[in-house]
Amino acid sequence: MPAFSLHELAQLLSAELHGDGAEIISAVATLENAVRGQITFLSNSKYRKYLQQTQASVVLISAAELEYCPVAALVVPDPYVAFAKVAQLLDNTPRAATAIAPTAQIDASAQLGADVAIGHHAVISAGAVIGDGVQIGAGCFIGEGAVIGAGSKIWPNVSIYHRVRLGADCIVHSGAVLGADGFGFANQRGNWLKIPQVGTVIIGDRCEIGASTTIDRGALEDTVIGTNCIIDNQVQIAHNVQIGDHTAIAGCTVVAGSTKIGKYCIIGGACAINGHMEICDGVQITGMSMIIKSITEKGIYSSGMPAATNxxxxxxxxxxxxxxxxxxxxxxxxxxxxxxxxxxxxxxx
Missing domain, CATH: 1.20.5 (Single alpha-helices involved in coiled-coils or other helix-helix interfaces)
Known part of the structure; x- marks a missing residue:
């Protein structure tokens, strides 16, 4: 289990240390429940009441709140960001796979980088390219010609279809399906004729795809997800959608085909975005909103009906x-x- 002294954490965070630099920290916790050997944070003054009773060894805190801190402190400009960095340092999440399992099925034409780990009963198809340090969990399917970037972590039972390209240092959670066919059909006198979906899915570096999320391949062109996008669980992204860098989408949201979403957008849970919409950079959409026309100005948009008494x-x-x-x-x-x-x-x- 990783552990750091307060002196080491102060250096890593460029923080101002108040307290014993030799104290060892091995875990993160909340203000209410932290104990000795753990680090916590205060980023909102309304939780200051919990600060007085905290048993944490150290609190990540802003300069404005320092006078209220009864234990050791690391003073930083943004305690929540600092907490995220410390949580990464102390992360003890297990690997998705630790070696190449004997039951994994790997086609002879697939290319595997150094230090690749593949779990039991995973299938790596012909022509797939797996980058250095990739972890592929048990029961995953990697389709023909798919590319997985270096350092990416794919949890068990993920399906990545043919020719999908996943960037470096991504995380894909269980049950996600990348590259299934988009919903493309033509109606001939009441009969649905399937239109083959010949595009693919391209996902940038440092993205996270939630459990049971589905990202459909493009019909003719590609579905494209930018760099450092975070997509929650059970999100549906249809064919030919384009999502800009650093955008976040919360759970159960659906994005219909050929919609373009800009950079640095934040989309709340259970939203529905119609097809062929354009949403500019920096837009925030609150949960349960339905977007039926394009958004061309940065701002906050809402349409969901808040709960009331019956x-x-x-x-x-x-x-x-x-x-x-x-x-x-x-x-x-x-x-x-x-x-x-x-x-x-x-x-x-």
């Missing part, structure tokens, strides 16, 4: 059904008022 919801629902009637009555009243109001003219007093 009685309030039933009243509002009933009134909503009467909205058109109320609108027509309002127009009639406006017309009546206009007819009764004298027109302004040169002789009007």
């Amino acid at each position: 009685l309030e919801w039933r009243k509002n629902s009933a009134r909503y059904r009467q909205l058109d009637q109320m609108y027509q009555r309002l127009r009639e009243l406006e017309q009546q008022v206009a007819a009764l109001t004298p027109s302004a003219g040169p002789n009007a007093s």
Whole structure:
């Protein structure tokens, strides 16, 4: 298990140390539950009440909160970012695979880099290229001509179809499917004719793909996910979608075909984005929103209906059904008022 002294952590984080630099830290924890030997953080002053009782060995904290800290402190500009970095240093998550298992099926034409690990019953198809240090968990399928970038970690039971390209240092969680056919069909007098999906999926470096997320291959061109994108569990991304660098998408969101999402966007959970939309850089969309037209200006967008008591919801629902009637009555009243109001003219007093 990795461990660091406070002096070492201060150097690694460029932090200002207040306390015993020899103290050893081996784990991260919350303010409420941390104990000796653990590190925690305070990034929001509303949680200051927990700071007074913390049993942590050290707290990552801003200069403005230092006076309230009863234990050792590492003063940093952004405690949450510093916490993420420390959590990476102390990470003890096991590997997806530790060696090439004897039951793995690896085609003779596949290319494996140095220090590749492949779990039991994984299948590596013809022409696949697996970069240095890649971990592929048990039961994974890597299709023909697929490319997996160096240092990527693929958890068990992931399916990566033919010719999909996954960048370096990515993480793909169990049950994800990259490169399945997009939903492409033509209707011939009631009969659905399948359109072969001949594009692929291209995913940039340092991306994370959540469990049971599906990213469809392009119909003619490619579905493209940029660098350092994070995509939560059970997200559906349809064919020919393009997502810019550093964008985050929360769970259960669906993005329909040929939509383009810009860089640095944040999309909440359970959103639905119609096809052929364009969303510019820096847009934030709150959870359960439905996007039916393109967004061309940076900002925060919402359309989901917040929860209310059942009685309030039933009243509002009933009134909503009467909205058109109320609108027509309002127009009639406006017309009546206009007819009764004298027109302004040169002789009007």
